[in-house]
Amino acid sequence: xxxxxxxxxxxxxxxxxxxxxxxxxxxxxxxxxxxxxxxxxxxxxxxxxxxxxxxxxxxxxxxxxxxxxxxxxxxxxxxxxxxxxxxxxxxxxxxxxxxxxxxxxxxxxxxxxxxxxxxxxxxxxxxxxx
Amino acid sequence: xxxxxxxxxxxxxxxxxxxxxxxxxxxxxxxxxxxxxxxxxxxxxxxxxxxxxxxxxxxxxxxxxxxxxxxxxxxxxxxxxxxxxxxxxxxxxxxxxxxxxxxxxxxxxxxxxxxxxxxxxxx
Numbered sequence: 001x002x003x004x005x006x007x008x009x010x011x012x013x014x015x016x017x018x019x020x021x022x023x024x025x026x027x028x029x030x031x032x033x034x035x036x037x038x039x040x041x042x043x044x045x046x047x048x049x050x051x052x053x054x055x056x057x058x059x060x061x062x063x064x065x066x067x068x069x070x071x072x073x074x075x076x077x078x079x080x081x082x083x084x085x086x087x088x089x090x091x092x093x094x095x096x097x098x099x100x101x102x103x104x105x106x107x108x109x110x111x112x113x114x115x116x117x118x119x120x121x122x123x124x125x126x127x128x129x130x
Numbered sequence: 131x132x133x134x135x136x137x138x139x140x141x142x143x144x145x146x147x148x149x150x151x152x153x154x155x156x157x158x159x160x161x162x163x164x165x166x167x168x169x170x171x172x173x174x175x176x177x178x179x180x181x182x183x184x185x186x187x188x189x190x191x192x193x194x195x196x197x198x199x200x201x202x203x204x205x206x207x208x209x210x211x212x213x214x215x216x217x218x219x220x221x222x223x224x225x226x227x228x229x230x231x232x233x234x235x236x237x238x239x240x241x242x243x244x245x246x247x248x249x250x251x252x253x
Contacts, residue, residue, distance in 0.1 A: 034228035038153025102246030109161035
């Protein structure tokens with residue numbers, strides 16, 4: 001029995017699932033994150049809110065631009081409905097103004113968020129380094 | 131065989147261009163208040179991230195440090211138990227507090243706290 005076709009199909013399926021797992025990351029907003037080694041991707045809390053800060057200081061959540069008040073309202077709403085600690089990940093463009101980051105940090109602290117995570121781009125041949 | 135090799139090549143090309151690896155820095159978060167702080171609090175070690183002399187830099191104690199490596203070296207000599215506060219002014223871009231946080235981690239600090247400076251600006 002010639003199993004060449006079966007092997008091809010299996011490899012196609014493997015490549016498909018590997019590619020889609022990478023493509024899932026494509027939903028991330030494209031930003032030039034600060035290039036730092038970080039502490040590893042780590043594990044989030046019971047729920048995760050990802051807040052992107054573009055280079056012009058615009059806050060982007062779920063691929064939509066939002067005001068600071070809108071972002072904080074989302075965080076409070078998510079925190080109220082989450083049993084465990086809310087995981088807040090901030091992906092700030094390396095050129096984003098510090099005022100935007102600080103305003104968000106102040107708002108998060110006022111909302112009771114005691115710990116957050118800042119996203120970085122891992123330096124190296126497959127990562128950043130620009 | 132050739133088909134499989136080409137497919138794997140295509141996969142690695144796509145994965146490297148579409149998903150640059152990300153990592154995370156996980157500082158604690160604390161808002162700075164003008165009336166904040168109790169006298170019982172231990173005075174934390176503070177790294178200030180601000181525009182110093184017109185360009186972004188770090189201030190640790192009375193020392194001005196211009197690079198992440200210099201900051202890391204300076205932090206290595208400090209006691210780690212009481213942690214460190216990274217106080218960030220508005221006048222710098224996001225890469226600078228990230229560099230300061232990374233320097234604190236590289237120097238061995240387990241307790242790192244991000245404090246947005248009220249009033250912003252720099253020197």
